[in-house]
Amino acid sequence: MLDILYEDQWLVVVNKPAKSLSVPGRGADKYDSIVTRAEQRYGEAHAIHRLDYATSGLILIARDLECQKRMYAQFRERHVQKEYRALVRGRLLGEFGEVRKPLRCDWDRRPRQMICTEWGKDAITHWRPLGYENGHTRVSLTPVTGRSHQLRVHMQSLGHPIIGDDFYDSIKPSDDERLRLHAYRVEFFHPFTQAWVKFVAPCPF
Numbered sequence: 001m002l003d004i005l006y007e008d009q010w011l012v013v014v015n016k017p018a019k020s021l022s023v024p025g026r027g028a029d030k031y032d033s034i035v036t037r038a039e040q041r042y043g044e045a046h047a048i049h050r051l052d053y054a055t056s057g058l059i060l061i062a063r064d065l066e067c068q069k070r071m072y073a074q075f076r077e078r079h080v081q082k083e084y085r086a087l088v089r090g091r092l093l094g095e096f097g098e099v100r101k102p103l104r105c106d107w108d109r110r111p112r113q114m115i116c117t118e119w120g121k122d123a124i125t126h127w128r129p130l131g132y133e134n135g136h137t138r139v140s141l142t143p144v145t146g147r148s149h150q151l152r153v154h155m156q157s158l159g160h161p162i163i164g165d166d167f168y169d170s171i172k173p174s175d176d177e178r179l180r181l182h183a184y185r186v187e188f189f190h191p192f193t194q195a196w197v198k199f200v201a202p203c204p205f
Helices: 034-042 065-076 150-157
Strands: 004-007 011-016 056-062 081-088 097-100 103-105 113-115 124-133 136-143 181-189 196-200
Touching (some): 056 065, 097 150
Antiparallel strands (some): 097 124, 181 196
16 A cells, blocks of 8 residues: 555655665565555556655655656756654754765665765755754754765764664664654655645654
8 A cells, every 4th residue: 555645647745654665676575665556556657766765754756757857857956845854862952053974885884874075975964953852852854965874874973863773873773663764845846737836744753
């Protein structure tokens, strides 16, 4: 089943659960994904962007290649606005801030990423605390760039890793514990009507 928040003849907006694949991986055990389920429902489906396996929230699916092409262009030109919600360890102080630290793959520990000023690609994240809960901070995260694991590495670099992160948090989660990271809001120009559209998926944690 797909948790569909919006659909038309070109585009589908899905609320992805945590611990599910955005696109199929290699092997039969990694076939089930948001895209393959959309293919089964619509006959044709193409990924516009991806969320990590552990991350929940809004993901956009194109129903044809022209829609995918037009949305790729909006992401490339940074017209798409995205906001994530997270729960991070400790008390993140300040009204807002920016992390600008370049990232590259940590080849010896793939798929982990790492900060690298020599070979990394530019990565920018804006953060804003929303409240404090049991010694931790609920935070709004706005990525300017879209590097793999960007939010997770950037928050760890501030000394406030996202709770439940089995890659970047020194306190390893239990098997039934999820990463506290959720793609909460996305806004963009509809690729065919040109209307400015906004979607929100309530944070599940």
